[in-house]
Amino acid sequence: MAQSCNPPDFRRRRLLLLLRLILALIHFATGTPQIQVKGEVGGNVTLRCNAPKRGTIEFLYLQKGQDFVNGYYVSKKINKAWQNTTVDRSESAVHMYRLNVSHGGNYVCHIKYKDTEIVDTHFYLSVTAQYSKPTVNQVCKAQGCLVTCTSHDGYPGSKMKWAVNSNLGWTFVNSSENACPTTMTFSISSTAYFNCSYGEMKLSCSVSGATSEAFTVCHSQDPTPTLSLHVIIAGVVIAIVMVIVVVVFLCKCRKGAATNTIERRAQEEETIGLSENDRAIEAS
Numbered sequence: 429m430a431q432s433c434n435p436p437d438f439r440r441r442r443l444l445l446l447l448r449l450i451l452a453l454i455h456f457a458t459g460t461p462q463i464q465v466k467g468e469v470g471g472n473v474t475l476r477c478n479a480p481k482r483g484t485i486e487f488l489y490l491q492k493g494q495d496f497v498n499g500y501y502v503s504k505k506i507n508k509a510w511q512n513t514t515v516d517r518s519e520s521a522v523h524m525y526r527l528n529v530s531h532g533g534n535y536v537c538h539i540k541y542k543d544t545e546i547v548d549t550h551f552y553l554s555v556t557a558q559y560s561k562p563t564v565n566q567v568c569k570a571q572g573c574l575v576t577c578t579s580h581d582g583y584p585g586s587k588m589k590w591a592v593n594s595n596l597g598w599t600f601v602n603s604s605e606n607a608c609p610t611t612m613t614f615s616i617s618s619t620a621y622f623n624c625s626y627g628e629m630k631l632s633c634s635v636s637g638a639t640s641e642a643f644t645v646c647h648s649q650d651p652t653p654t655l656s657l658h659v660i661i662a663g664v665v666i667a668i669v670m671v672i673v674v675v676v677f678l679c680k681c682r683k684g685a686a687t688n689t690i691e692r693r694a695q696e697e698e699t700i701g702l703s704e705n706d707r708a709i710e711a712s
Contacts (some may be wrong), residue, residue: 432616463478473553532554559579602618631645
């Protein structure tokens, strides 16, 4: 008796592949809605299979394209699953943790209860990352200022926007958008030139909802304070009076010193004269 050249496992795989193809064609023909799921980098999401609960689950598994994510089979153990996922059979769902940009895309959940048909649920997971608050750097020379706004770690790519209180006196210079090869997030920067001959300008910059503090360029110069004529005259008069007081004080000091010297010499001469008279009387 001739034997079939196709082993049973291979035939089952062919049948399963054919079944998936039929289900995919039905999905596109009937326009089965795709569930939109939103997540943020570093956050968590839950992809829940939309199938009525009917007893015991025979299998539940989640795929991204042709990649197996995680699942449950009643007849065998799952070994190759994404480390950031867990299966919740009570909720017919797969939980995903610590999202990154690469997790975004199309997913499909296949679930089958005992004695029922396979039910598929299609998802599209969009992963975003909030841009950091833009930092501002300005360099001013001569009659103008170059101002650069920079923001990091955002996704998807975007453009920096300027909000200036005047349409005149400034021009856009350039912008850049760089993606990190590991995290796939973007760093955005934008530079504008401000002509200070138009006076002081107030502005801010923003990207995807992240806005810088409001700041000012081309600060107006405060006029140098000038002293009034009365203040100057008063200062001169005070200085003159102080000089006169010092001179008079020094003169008095010198005059007092001279008088004391003369009196001291007169006393010395008088003392000498008395001493000579006493000697003359004693000699006679």
